[in-house]
Amino acid sequence: MGFDTPEDVRYTEEHEWIKDEGDGEARIGITDFAQDQLTDVVYVDLPFTEEEFDQGDAMMVVESVKSVSDVYAPVDCTVTDINEELETAPELVNEDPYGDGWMALVELDDPSQLDELMDAEDYREFTENEA
Amino acid sequence: MPDEDRGFRQAYWDEPTLFDLDEGPQPSDQFPEGADHGLPEDLTREDAGVPTVMRSRVTRHFTRLAQMTYGVDTGTYPLGSCTMKYNAKAAELLAQDEGLLHAHPLQREEDVQGILELLYDLGDRLREIAGLDAVTLQPAAGAQGEFVAMRMVRAYFEDRGELGEDSRCEVVIPDSAHGTNPASAAMAGFDVLEIPSGDDGCVDLSALEDALSERTAAFMLTNPNTLGLFEQNVEKIAEMVHDVGAKLYYDGANLNAILGVTSPGAMGFDLAHFNVHKTFATPHGGGGPGAGPVACTDELEPYLPVPRITRDPEAEPEHRLDWEREDSIGAVRGFHGNVGVLVRAAAYILMHGSDGLADNTRRAVANANYVHQRIKDAYPAPGGDLKKHEFVASAADLEETKGITAKDVAKRLLDHGIHAPQTYWPMVVDEALMIEPTETESREELDAFVDALLSIADEDPETVTSAPHTTALSRVDDVGAARNPILTWDQANDE
Numbered sequence: 183m184g185f186d187t188p189e190d191v192r193y194t195e196e197h198e199w200i201k202d203e204g205d206g207e208a209r210i211g212i213t214d215f216a217q218d219q220l221t222d223v224v225y226v227d228l229p230f231t232e233e234e235f236d237q238g239d240a241m242m243v244v245e246s247v248k249s250v251s252d253v254y255a256p257v258d259c260t261v262t263d264i265n266e267e268l269e270t271a272p273e274l275v276n277e278d279p280y281g282d283g284w285m286a287l288v289e290l291d292d293p294s295q296l297d298e299l300m301d302a303e304d305y306r307e308f309t310e311n312e313a
Numbered sequence: 314m315p316d317e318d319r320g321f322r323q324a325y326w327d328e329p330t331l332f333d334l335d336e337g338p339q340p341s342d343q344f345p346e347g348a349d350h351g352l353p354e355d356l357t358r359e360d361a362g363v364p365t366v367m368r369s370r371v372t373r374h375f376t377r378l379a380q381m382t383y384g385v386d387t388g389t390y391p392l393g394s395c396t397m398k399y400n401a402k403a404a405e406l407l408a409q410d411e412g413l414l415h416a417h418p419l420q421r422e423e424d425v426q427g428i429l430e431l432l433y434d435l436g437d438r439l440r441e442i443a444g445l446d447a448v449t450l451q452p453a454a455g456a457q458g459e460f461v462a463m464r465m466v467r468a469y470f471e472d473r474g475e476l477g478e479d480s481r482c483e484v485v486i487p488d489s490a491h492g493t494n495p496a497s498a499a500m501a502g503f504d505v506l507e508i509p510s511g512d513d514g515c516v517d518l519s520a521l522e523d524a525l526s527e528r529t530a531a532f533m534l535t536n537p538n539t540l541g542l543f544e545q546n547v548e549k550i551a552e553m554v555h556d557v558g559a560k561l562y563y564d565g566a567n568l569n570a571i572l573g574v575t576s577p578g579a580m581g582f583d584l585a586h587f588n589v590h591k592t593f594a595t596p597h598g599g600g601g602p603g604a605g606p607v608a609c610t611d612e613l614e615p616y617l618p619v620p621r622i623t624r625d626p627e628a629e630p631e632h633r634l635d636w637e638r639e640d641s642i643g644a645v646r647g648f649h650g651n652v653g654v655l656v657r658a659a660a661y662i663l664m665h666g667s668d669g670l671a672d673n674t675r676r677a678v679a680n681a682n683y684v685h686q687r688i689k690d691a692y693p694a695p696g697g698d699l700k701k702h703e704f705v706a707s708a709a710d711l712e713e714t715k716g717i718t719a720k721d722v723a724k725r726l727l728d729h730g731i732h733a734p735q736t737y738w739p740m741v742v743d744e745a746l747m748i749e750p751t752e753t754e755s756r757e758e759l760d761a762f763v764d765a766l767l768s769i770a771d772e773d774p775e776t777v778t779s780a781p782h783t784t785a786l787s788r789v790d791d792v793g794a795a796r797n798p799i800l801t802w803d804q805a806n807d808e
Contacts, residue, residue, distance in 0.1 A: 224795035247791050248720070248737040272796060 185309065186214040188280055192256070192296050193305035199280060200256040202296055203287070207262065211284045212244065212253060212275065215309045220246040223275040228264040229286055235259055237295065242285055244275065257295040259288035321730030324380035325785035331374060332802045335364035381785045383732055389754055389762050391684075393703045393735040393747025394491075394539070396569050396591035398677075404594070404660035408653055418648035422630050429632035432649065433622045435659040436606070442662075442670070443563075443585045443608035444578020449617045450606045451650045455565065456493040458586030458605030459533070463501035464642045465584065465609065465616040466531045466560050472616075472640065481530040481559075487516055489539045489739055491566055503530055510741065514540040514696040516550055525557045535564040536580065537571070537701035539739045540694075541681065541749075551581025560584060560613070568592045569751065570678060570702035573671030577608070584609045593658035602651040604658065615640035620649070676752035677702045680759060684750055687763045691770040695742055703749035705742045706734075712744050715774045719744040722769055724788065725780035729765040 187193075191201040197216035201209045217223065227243035235241050235255035242253040264286050268274060275283040290296070300308060338360055350357070366374070384390070390397040408414075416428050436448040452458040463484065470481040484498035485506045495505040508524050511517035515538065525532070532554045537543045544550065554561045563577035563585035569592050577585040589595045589604045609617065619641045620634035634649075665673060678701050685694055685704045692706035708719040723733035723746070735747035750759060769777055781787055799805050 222792040222795075224792060245795075247795060249740050251740075 185218065186280065187302045187306050187309075189302045191280065192299035192301065193308075194254065194256045194299055195308065196254045197309075198253060198256045200296065200299065201280075202293070206290050206293060208257070208259070208288055208290055208296070209284050210241075210253075210256060210259075210286045210288060211279055213305070214279050217276050217279045217283070220244060220249065220251065222247050223272045226268040226272050226275060226285065228266075228268065229261045231261050231263060233261045235261075235288075253285065256299060257288075258291035260291070261286050262289050263287035321728065321783055323383075323727075323730075323784045324377075326377040326381060328374060328377045328381075330802055331364045331366055331371070334366045334370060334374065336366060339365045385753065388730050388732065389750070389758050390732040391734050391748045391750050391754075391762065392732060393705070393749040394566065394738070395597065395735070396588075396702075396749060396751055397597065397732075397753075398569075398591075398594050398751040399753040400594050400596055400657075401661065401664065403664065404657040407660045408656045410656075413652075413656055416652075418652075422633055426630050426632055428652065429622055429634075430624075431659055432652070432655060433624050433632055435655060435662070436622065438659075438662050439587060439606055440608055441667075442572065442576060443587075444576030445582075445585060445608040446611040447614040447617060448606055448608045449621070450604065450655055451618045451644075451646045452586070452605040452607060453646050453651055454603035455586055455588040455591075455605040456497060457645065458588075458607045459493055459497035459562075459564065460500055461605075461618060461642065461645050462562055462584040462586060462607050462609070463498050463503065463531065464645075465607075465613050466562070467501055467503070468616040468640065468642050469560070469613055470530055475558075476530075480527055483526075483528045484530055485521070485524045485532045485559075487534065487538070489514065489741060490533060490535060491539070491564060494533045494535075494564060498531075498533065510538075514538065514542050514741070515544050516546065518546060518549065518553070521550065521553060525553060525559065527557060529554070529557055529559040531560045531562050531584075533562045533564060534582075535566055537567050539567075539747075540696045540705050540742070541567075541570070541700040541703040542696045543570075543701055547580045555581070565592065567702060569674065572674045573667055574674050578610075584613060589654060589658040593661040595654045595657040595661070602654050604651045604654045606655075616642050618642055618645045620644070622649075673752045674702075677750070680750040680752060680754055681748065683756075684748060684759055684763055688766050691767055692746060702751070703747060705739060706746045706748055707742050708744040708746055711770060717769075717774050717777050719746050721777045721780065722746060722766070725769045725772070725777045726765055727781040728783045729761070731762055731765055 191199040193199055193213065197213045199211055199213050203209055223244055223246050225245040229241055237255055237257050239255045240252040241255040244251050244253055265284050267282065268285065277283065385397050385399055413428060416425050422429065432450055436450055439448045440446065452461050467476065470476040475481045482504055483506050484503040485508060486494045486498065487510055488507050489510050498505050506524050508520040509517060534544065534550065536547055551561050560583040561581060563582040565585055565587045568587060572592060585608045587606045590597045615638065619638055620636045621638065623633050623635045624631060681700050681702050681704055685700050688706060692708060694704045694706045708717065708722050711717040719736045723736050726733050737745055738747060739745060
C-alpha cells in the first residue's frame with residue numbers, strides 16, 4: 183500500500199499517532215492511512231486547551247467529504263496547545279499528516295502509556311490486516 | 314450504456330440569480346407613486362431590498378430552474394433512508410381546499426370544528442398504525458418528534474422521583490442509528506451510550522445487556538435498521554429494556570417497511586415517531602414544513618405536549634383544544650403543528666385504507682429485494698440475504714478491481730436519468746450505496762435501474778470516473794464547497 187509510517191511515533195488501532203516531544207509532552211494527529219481512508223478533510227473540530235481526556239475518549243472530530251469520524255485520545259492527557267492552522271487549512275491533514283497536519287499538543291498523565299501503543303512495525307502489520 | 318446523442322440529456326440554461334436580473338426600483342402597479350398608503354412616514358422606505366424583475370422573466374427563471382432539477386416526478390429516485398415515494402396530486406389538491414387553506418389558528422374552536430375533526434381522526438389512525446394508545450401531531454419534524462419523546466421519558470422518570478445523577482440519566486443507542494438520535498437524547502438532557510452492532514448488522518444482545526442498568530432511561534431503536542434488516546430479537550430486546558425499568562423508543566424512519574403489517578406497539582415499544590414525509594408521502598422539502606407525530610402508551614400519555622385535541626360527541630363544540638394538563642412537557646410548536654402537511658398525510662392514509670397501506674409496504678419490500686437479488690453479484694450487500702424496504706450495497710469490489718468508487722457509480726447513474734442512491738452512509742459498509750426503491754417504482758423502472766447499475770459495473774473506468782456527461786453540470790468541486798462555503802449572494806459577489 184505504501185503508507186507513510188514514521189518510526190518516531192506510536193500508533194493506535196483507531197489510526198491516531200502520538201509523538202513523544204519530551205518533558206512529559208506529546209503531539210497527536212491521524213495517520214497517513216487514516217487521511218487516505220477519509221479522503222479530502224474539510225473540517226477539524228479541535229479540543230480546547232486545558233481540556234482533559236482519558237485514553238479512548240472522543241477528543242476531536244475530523245470531517246471529510248464522505249464521512250465524519252471521531253479522533254480518540256491515545257492516552258490519558260491534558261491539552262496544552264492546538265493546531266489553529268487547521269481551522270482555515272484542514273487540507274494540511276491530507277498533505278502532511280505527521281507534520282503540519284498535527285492536531286493537538288498534550289501533557290501526558292502517565293508517559294509509560296506510550297510504550298503500550300503500537301510501534302511502526304506493529305502498525306504496518308495492523309493496517310495490512312485491516313485493508 | 315446510454316446513447317449520449319439520443320438518450321437522457323438534462324436541460325441546461327445559463328440562468329443568473331434573480332439578484333443579477335434586478336432592474337432596480339420600478340413604479341409599482343400596486344402602490345402608485347404618491348398614493349396614500351396610510352403607513353407612518355418613519356416606517357416606510359423606498360427600497361424593499363428584493364430584486365425587481367418583470368413577471369414574464371420571473372416565470373421563465375423558475376421554469377428554467379425547474380427544468381434543471383430532478384425529482385420523483387421526473388424519474389427513479391432510489392435515495393436510501395429517505396423514502397422518496399410519489400406525492401399524490403390528489404393530496405395536494407385536498408390541502409389546497411379553501412376551508413383548510415384559509416383557516417386561522419386563532420379562530421374560535423366553534424369555527425374550526427372541521428379541521429379539528431380531521432386532525433383528531435388523523436391522530437386516531439396514527440395511533441392504530443403505531444399499535445399504541447395516544448398521539449401528538451405537534452412536532453415539526455421527525456427529529457423534533459425524537460426530542461419530544463425523550464423529554465416525555467424524562468418527565469415520566471422525574472415524576473416518579475427516579476431521575477438522578479446515577480439514575481435514569483442515560484439513553485442507549487446502537488452505532489447504526491440515525492445521527493439525530495444521539496443529538497435528540499443529548500438535547501433532552503441525557504448522557505448518550507453508544508453500543509456496537511453485531512456482525513450481522515443487528516443489535517448485539519450482549520453489548521445491550523452490558524449497557525443496560527438502572528441508569529438507563531431509554532433505548533432508541535430503528536427497526537428495520539439502517540442496513541434494511543429486521544431486528545430478529547426485537548421481542549427479547551423489549552424484554553431486556555423493560556426488565557431494567559427503561560423505555561423502548563421506536564425511530565419511525567423505516568416505518569415504510571412494516572406499515573400495516575406489524576407495529577411498534579406489537580413489538581413492545583413504548584413510544585414511536587412518524588416521519589410523515591417518508592411514510593405518508595408528503596413533500597420532502599429543503600427545510601420546508603414537516604411533521605413528526607409521536608405515539609405513546611397510556612402510561613406516558615399525561616406527558617404529551619399541549620394543546621391536546623379532545624372529542625366529546627355530547628359536548629358543544631364537539632372538538633376542543635385542551636391546554637390544562639399539569640404533567641404535560643408543555644408546548645413544543647406554535648399553534649397546532651404544521652397542519653398543511655398533516656392534511657396531506659391524512660389524505661394518503663384515507664386514500665389507501667389499511668389494506669392499501671399494507672399492500673404498499675409489501676411492494677416496497679418486494680421492490681428492494683428484487684433489486685438486491687439482481688445486482689448482488691456486482692454489488693454485494695452485507696447482512697442477511699432477505700432485506701426489508703432498503704439495503705446497503707457495496708461498490709468495494711469495483712473499487713478494488715477497477716478503481717470505480719461508490720461516488721463514481723452514483724455520478725454515472727445520472728447519465729441514465731436516474732437519481733443517485735445514498736452514498737457513503739451508513740459508515741459500517743465500505744463504498745456504500747444505500748438503495749430504497751419504495752413502492753413507487755414499477756417493474757419496468759426497476760429493471761431500467763438495475764440494467765444501468767449492471768452496465769456501469771462493466772464499463773471502462775474512464776467513462777465512469779469522469780461521469781456525469783449528460784447533465785447541466787458535471788462534477789462540482791465538493792471539497793472546495795465544503796472548505797469555503799459560499800452561502801449568500803453577497804458573499805459570492807465579494808469573492
